[in-house]
Amino acid sequence: MGIEYATYRGTYRAGVIGHTGRGNYGHGLDAAFVGLPDVQLVAVADPDDEGREEAVGRTGAERSYADYREMLAQENLDLVAIGPRWLDQHEAITIATAEAGVKAIYAEKPIAPSLEAADRMLAACDKNGVKISYAHQxxxxxxxxxxxxxxxxxxxxxxxxxxxxxxxxxxxxxxxxxxxxxxxxxxxxxxxxxxxxxxxxxxxxxxxxxxxxxxxxxxxxxxxxxxxxxxxxxxxxxxxxxxxxxxxxxxxxxxxxxxxxxxxxxxxxxxxxxxxxxxxxx
Incomplete structure (x- = not known):
């Protein structure tokens, strides 16, 4: 039996994860949810203080965090954009996000530095009923x-x-x-x-x-x-x-x-x- 994805009505709570100096926010993924109907961009996470402040200015996010894990634990997010281009971060961030109860992830490509890492990431999303899409615009x-x-x-x-x-x-x-x-x-x-x-x-x-x-x-x-x-x-x-x-x-x-x-x-x-x-x- 396939996973059943729940429908959702109302305002989606969205968050953005970046890492200034190590892939930043990819090709503008911090702006992916800005201005969308029924989406409220509530938080940004970035370990770099200056980069985090600039991202808040660009996105209008209500709160910011130095640690994406804290944001995932505190904000009860529906949607998350994973922005860093550097691939060594993708697996840990994706799995943590999938396990945090979000409904969907929009992530920068490429997926991962190895096929094994990609399999683990997709398995975590499948296990938790999370839809994931990559930035193939x-x-x-x-x-x-x-x-x-x-x-x-x-x-x-x-x-x-x-x-x-x-x-x-x-x-x-x-x-x-x-x-x-x-x-x-x-x-x-x-x-x-x-x-x-x-x-x-x-x-x-x-x-x-x-x-x-x-x-x-x-x-x-x-x-x-x-x-x-x-x-x-x-x-x-x-x-x-x-x-x-x-x-x-x-x-x-x-x-x-x-x-x-x-x-x-x-x-x-x-x-x-x-x-x-x-x-x-x-």
């Missing part, structure tokens, strides 16, 4: 929504291939896949469902990567390798996905960060931006 951008509509209506014919590219900047390779690829892989799932297999070619300085090339990612992101990754994913109905992230000669950047969705009747291309146009090809 690209799904809500206009271009991506239009692509999904074209797929559903059949205007692209049968979906065949999804190609995605990272920013190709100094993070090209394993770091790009970790911090940027998560957005594109989420969009692949959005368009094609879950992948059933994956294989990849990882290189460093033009040669095959080896165990000696494995290193710890920045921001305590776990183990990564390579400065160039080409990965392929297999989805239902023969749909093939690919993700490429190297290091461009011009330094890379947002112009490289794009996706092409290919059907039997055409191709739609767009960039990872809320104001991206869509380019259609026959």
């Amino acid at each position: 690209n799904r809500a951008y206009p271009a991506q929504a239009l692509v999904r509509e074209h797929l559903a209506s059949g205007k692209l014919g049968r979906l065949r291939v999804i190609r995605a590219f990272g920013k190709q900047d100094r993070r090209g390779g394993g770091m790009d896949l970790l911090v940027l690829g998560t957005h594109m892989l989420d969009l692949m799932r959005h368009f094609a469902g879950d992948a059933h297999w994956c294989h990849a070619h990882v290189t460093r300085n033009g040669r095959d990567a080896t165990a000696e090339d494995v290193e710890t990612a920045a921001e305590e992101g776990g183990l990564i390798a390579g400065d160039d990754v080409i990965a392929q994913y297999g989805f239902d109905s023969g749909v093939l996905g690919s993700y490429e992230c190297g290091r461009a000669g011009d330094g890379g950047g947002s112009p490289y960060f794009r996706m092409e969705v290919c059907g039997t009747d055409g191709v739609l291309a767009f960039w990872s931006s809320p104001d991206s146009p869509i380019y259609a090809f026959p």
Whole structure:
């Protein structure tokens, strides 16, 4: 039997967890609940005094705490935004939040520095009936929504291939896949469902990567390798996905960060931006 999530009517009590100097509040997750109807942002937690004060100013939170555990114990929260980018904190914060009786969590990506940590986090949420969502806001951008509509209506014919590219900047390779690829892989799932297999070619300085090339990612992101990754994913109905992230000669950047969705009747291309146009090809 699946977990039954309770419906809730009234005002949701929301809190925010950040850590200034160690991932801060991610990409603006402290503002995730600000201004939403039926949501009251009651508290912010941040061990850094100055950062905590600034977050209160940005969010209008009624109270603040140096320790997120104290906030969870005192505030009877319904919703919590977990903001720090640094992955070494995600497991402890997520499990403590799930066990505190909240209804839902909105968290910064990536999930965790290892698959084992991610499994423990999701298990804690399942055990306590907590819904958790990660900051893959690209799904809500206009271009991506239009692509999904074209797929559903059949205007692209049968979906065949999804190609995605990272920013190709100094993070090209394993770091790009970790911090940027998560957005594109989420969009692949959005368009094609879950992948059933994956294989990849990882290189460093033009040669095959080896165990000696494995290193710890920045921001305590776990183990990564390579400065160039080409990965392929297999989805239902023969749909093939690919993700490429190297290091461009011009330094890379947002112009490289794009996706092409290919059907039997055409191709739609767009960039990872809320104001991206869509380019259609026959």
